[in-house]
Amino acid sequence: MIEVCNQCKKRIGFGREGKCTVCCNAFDQIESLARKILDELEEYxxxxxxxxxxxxxxxxAMQDFLREKFGVEDTLKEHFRSEFIRKLSEISGRKRKIGGDINVIVNLENLSYSIEISPVFIYGRYKKRVRFLSQxxxxxxxxxGKGCERCNYTGRKYLSVEDLIIQPALELFKGKNAFLHGSGREDVDARMLGTGRPFILxxxxxxxxKVDLNELETAINENAGGKIEVEFFFYTERRAVEKIKKAAYSKTYRAIISLEGDVDFEKLEKALKKLEEHEISQRTPQRVEHRRADKVRKRKVYSIRLLLKKGRKAVVTIHAESGLYIKELISGDEGRTTPSLSExxxxxxxxxxLDVLSINxxxxxxxxxxxxx
Ligand SMILES: [Zn+2]
Ligand SMILES: [Zn+2]
Structure with missing residues (x-):
């Protein structure tokens, strides 16, 4: 006859009371375990x-033994879990929720545990008012990233929107690290104006x-010195990251174009009109080839307006399908984008x-x- 504790006896239905060979008296330690974990979480x-x-x-091994020797499917794990949750809830006054703010994993063998703190997600939009700022x-x-003479000991090739956002955010949330998940990205040298770009922090x-989002906004905007401006809307969930990354929002751009020859206004307008009428076929641009697979994508230009032409310079606005490379639409990228304005x-x-004016x-x-x- 095996020796078991009260709890285990109730569950498996037999055994002599004593030092428990099934749970190693883990049930007796639930309360102290819960208190120890809550102590550790005091600052959270x-x-x-x-x-x-x-x-x-x-x-x-004990579970296997009970099954093989006595035909008992012991639910020790489930039983311990519900008792542990009940105790944690009772002491802390917090509710259990799937994927909750805090996740505790207990090893029943030795009652060691690990604590996972769920990240916080916030939905917002950012404007980038200067060029040469990466996302x-x-x-x-x-x-x-260590810092050297070349980068002036910043560790960065370019300062980024993410750098500007995370420092004030980490101070307010007292977090370990932070990430910006953008809905697409503009080129380093393009500004992001107008509506701003949706992102998840x-x-x-x-x-x-539970940092007040107005306070977060102010802290970031003041710290950024006008380089960027953020607006936050609400706290959200991890699912939002994927959603926003997959989203195919159309975009409106303003581009200043330089022409390497003389072209009159009408001829330029006509050529721009043609870009609206044809689907644009783009091979992965040479400038991003090193980080993306080379493939052909087809995208539409919804509309182009010629705002201004002066000598060999022109200003246009372009409303285009998500994923169209604007610089290559104009240059042709040595025939990799067709049709193009150059062609x-x-x-x-x-x-x-190039400026992004809106993300629709x-x-x-x-x-x-x-x-x-
Ligand atoms: Zn037991
Ligand atoms: Zn460096």
Missing amino acids: EFDTFDAGIRLYGSSK TRWLCGDCG EIESPKKR LLGVDCRVEK GGLEDGNLKYNPA
Whole structure:
């Protein structure tokens, strides 16, 4: 006859009471375990938690033994989990929720545990008012981010929107790290104006989860010194990251184009009109080839307006399908984009300056607003 504790006896239905060979008296330690974990979490704000239990080694072997020797399917893991959750909830006054703010994994073998702090996600839009600012961290190629003479000890090739956002955000959330997940990205040398670009800010391991979003906005905008401007809408969930990354919002651009030959206004207008009428076939541009697979994509130009032409310079606005490369639409990228303005005019053209004026879509409908309960 095996020796078991009260709890295990109730569950498996037999055994002599004593030092428990099934759970190693883990049930007796639930309360102290829960208190120890909550102590460790003292500095962390959370409303909800979840817990998982792992069976390894001898406790796992015991389960196999009970099944083989006595035909008992022991539910030790499930039983311990529900008792543990009940105790954590009782002591902390917090609710259990799948994928909660805090996730505790307990190893039933030795009652060791790990605590995972769920990240916080916020939906917002950013405007980028200066050129030569990358969207996400762009490390210096010479020092790999450590800092060297070449990068003026910043560790960066370019300063980024992400750099400007995360520092104030980490201070307010007391997090470990933060990431910007953009809905697409503009070129380093393009500004992002008008509507701004939708993005999700992810804060890893935050001690604070309920920072006032106006306060966050102000902290970031003041710190950015006019380089960027952010607006936050609501707390959201991890699902929003994928949604926003996959979104194919159409975009409106303003481009200053330089023409390498003389072209009159009418001829230019006609050529631009032609770009609206044809589907544009683009091979991956040479300038991004190193990070993207070479393939042909087909995209539409919805409309182009010629705003101004002066000598060999022209200003146009372009409303285009998501994923169209604007610089190559104009230059032709040595025949990799067709038709292109260069091709239609028989004169080399290139984008001198590019601004994104609007990104036509976002998560503002609030479908993915975070609901803590
Ligand atoms: Zn037991
Ligand atoms: Zn460097």
